[in-house]
Amino acid sequence: MTLRFTLGELFSGPGGMALGAHLAARETGTALKHGWANDYDESTVATYIANIEGATAKSVICQDVRSLDIDSLPHIDGFAFGFPCNDYSLVGENRGLKGEFGPLFSYGVRVLERHEPEWFVAENVSGLRSSNGGDDFKLILDAIRNAGPGYRITPHLYRFEDYGVPQRRHRIIVVGVREDVPINFEVPAPTHPDRSQWTSASEALAGIPATAPNHEITRQSSTVVRRLELIDPGENAFNAKRMSDELRLNVKGATLSQIYKRLHPDRPSYTITGSGGGGTHGYHWAEPRALTNRERARIQTFPDDFEFIGRKENVRRQVGMAVPPQGAFHIFRALFRSFQGVSYPTIPANLSADGMPVAPQEEVDA
Incomplete structure (x- = not known):
């Protein structure tokens, strides 16, 4: 059976989910057609248009979601939204729904209310579970479960290294299926469940070909080079055994x-991020330098022909904020197989429909 879906996205980023x-x-x-997408950053939108099948300058809307006319968007059958994580991140201020970005999930709810897609896939950081003592997560799940005609939801904390992504990146993914759609989505079983199977850096x-796009090496100051030369693979500036007193960063509690x-x-x-200043760019184990954007994109599982548009720092942000395509692939494949009635290896969800953990959880990333 050939299924046909038109996909819409909010907070699309450069296109990892798509x-x-x-x-x-x-x-x-499955016949998947690009319907529309939205992001507020011009370079990110340009990247999406340049790389995602069917995307055009008309269909990818560069606009703050708070001023987007959601009611006028064309019909969609499926919906994806990785709503902003800034206020839920474990390394941020964790302001939750009281922050500037925390409430933006509600625009995804508005899409569900107005367009009633058959399914949706929502993504956020693992820190969402603990925001405001877990109350924020429960509120968000209640809102998306009860949106429009109602949705059966399957929240799960995915450890993407268990799915072949060469990165310890843990993200909450909520898959929702409209109540009147007679399918049963289950969490796909990890493809790389054992540490010995994980893909290394x-x-x-x-x-990586020398001609690959976004592969420019960043110049490091002599101080940074000297510091990195004293840091062994896997160490940081605080716990490096060979670090000199002159170059050590002494910040209490930062080991x-x-x-x-x-x-x-x-x-x-470790988790590739898009925010932060010096010292947070990811560093090569053998060369005393920051990773190139192409190396970061490799760790995020973007193919080498996926070219990011924009200035170097903007591209770094795009890469770090994206959903790893390989991680998204496994979730969407399970969803499409569910619609087709095709069985696949599954595991129980480790989060309940109200956001409570039903298996041991681990806090490791941004």
Whole structure:
């Protein structure tokens, strides 16, 4: 059976979620059509248009979601929204729904109310679970469950390293299916469940062509080079065993920080982020330098022909804020197989429909 869906997106970013969805559609024989997308950043929108099948300057709307006319958007069958995580991040101020960005999930709810898509996929950071003692997460889940005709929801904390992503990136994904749609979505089983199967940073960064886009090396100051030369793979500026007193950063309580942390070649990367200043850019294990944007994109599982548009720092932000396409692929593939009635390996969800943990949880990332 060939399924046909038109996809809409809010907070689309450069297209990590969309790329994963399109790859899953091709593998499952699903006809997935780009409908519309929205993001507020011009360079991010340009990246999406340049790389996502069917996207055009007319269909990808560069606008603050708070002024977007949601009611006038065309009909969609499926909806994706990675609503802003800034106020829920474990490394941020964790202001939750009281922050500037926390309430923006409500615009996704408005799409569900107005357009009643058959399904949706929502994404946010693991810190959402603990925001305001867990009350924010429950409120958000209640809102999306009861939107429009109502949705059956399956929240789950996905550890993307368990799905072949070369990065310890843990994200909450909520898959919702409209109440009148007779399918049963289940969480896809990890494809790389054992640590010995995880994809390492050195595997991820091997063989990048010299001509690959976004592969410009950033110049480091002599002080940063000297500091990095004293940091062994897997260490950071605070716990480096060989660090000199002159170059050590002495910040109380920061020994687990990712500041000037070098990747370990035999392990997945730590979480690649798009925010922050010096010392947070991700650092090569063998060379005393920050990763290039193409190396960051490799860790995020973007293919080398996916070209990011914009200035170097803007591209770094795009890459870090994106959903890894390979992680999204596994979720969308399971969703499309559910619609087709095709069985696939599954595991129980580790979060209940009201956001309560039903399995041990781990707080490790941004």
